[in-house]
Amino acid sequence: MSKTEKIVAVKGMNDILPTDSHLWQLFENTAQSVVQSYGFQQIRTPIVEDTALFKRAIGAVTDIVEKEMYSFEDSMNGDQLTLRPEGTAGAVRSVIEHNLVYEGPKRLWYTGPMFRHEKPQRGRYRQFYQFGCEAVGFTGPDVDAELIIMCRRLWDDLGLPEIRLEINSIGDAEERARHRVDLIAYLEKHEDLLDAEAKRRLHSNPLRILDTKNPALQDVVNAAPKLMDYLGEESLAHFNGVRKILDHNNIQYVINTRLVRGLDYYNRTVFEWVTDSLGSQGTVCAGGRYDPLIASFGGKPTPAVGFAMGIERLLELMKEAGEPEAPNQCDVYLVHQGEAAQLQAFVLGERLRDAGLDVIMHGATLAGAGSFKSQMKKADGAGAAYAIIIGEDEVANNTAAVKSMRAAEGEQQQTTVPFDQVVDFVVDQITDSGDHHHHVHDEHCNH
């Protein structure tokens, strides 16, 4: 690369710019507050883990492990490492390592970047973000249903009521083994109709053939033996237990008997939340039980159920539904001219922030500090409710001019206030008018 060649972001990995970040914050804050209202606690695990963790947790014959992982050798010590492609493996590793369920079951949530080497396209990136939950140590169908109900609440809070739910049960290993024999026999009978990928998976992971997106295969997989017909009493009871709670809570769903999970360790309940408005990348959230996983890692046998949602896809839906306006950047914009005024403005800025207000101090650019007029334009652009102006006169008189940016025509717009009373004056005005600007997440103001 020559010295003047532009360095750009890695393909499939995107910047999130200030024009979008408020939407990300809205999603993250909403999701966090929804899951916290069900008692979920955050877990933060490293982005890099031993490659072996993902190979064992996700399974060798999966898209992720076969072709999507960013794996590398640590050049310092030769360790085989991988950028996490999903969040469950790390969460489970951490639960076992720290014996987190020692005191009883835990409800956990996480969020952050995941990495998969896929072909970048709409709704499919190489660095993408997930928000997920794992309920660890709970056996019954109640927690499966709770996770689903919790998602429904999140969609409602985000203004996305049209997201649809599909559920299925994939039973336990024994039930899948019996189904597998019949499924392979059936697929072998129709091998001439299969595509190359399906043929390759015929004996390694035939279940995955059922959720093929190839239109040419739809008829043959639709007529394939259904796992649902192989479920034993306990698996059926669990599935019906989930359905009973969903029905009782008016959660609509369809049973999709072809719904499976790409990850090997799932059992019983699987579910997906889907939308028609994102083209072929229509799954916004996928989840299910993975009771056998923790024991398979050498942990004490511990049932678990979870889900992960793709944040980019949800943000696209939020934008379609009518993007919320970007919030104002501040309550007060500080306009000043001259060195003495700037010093006063710094003092005032700190006092206003002490009082809980958000303040932008006008800063000089290459073009200088700018005229009062150009500074007022910036105040307007930042959406400030008030501009506070300090010039030579104000410094001399120990005052500041407080200008309401939202006063109606005819109302008094600008008031000269003694310097020591400015904070009280502005706080009173803002409290009276309810003008305090809305943060996406606001700790110090009550709306």
Ligand code: ATP
């Ligand atoms: P797909 O069938 O779309 O490849 P998947 O089965 O690989 O999905 P999961 O591993 O279940 O997906 O991940 C859960 C969710 O994360 C998906 O439903 C999707 O919303 C999101 N997701 C998965 N991969 C990507 C990606 N490369 N870019 C953006 N979002 C993704």
Ligand code: MG
């Ligand atoms: Mg995938």
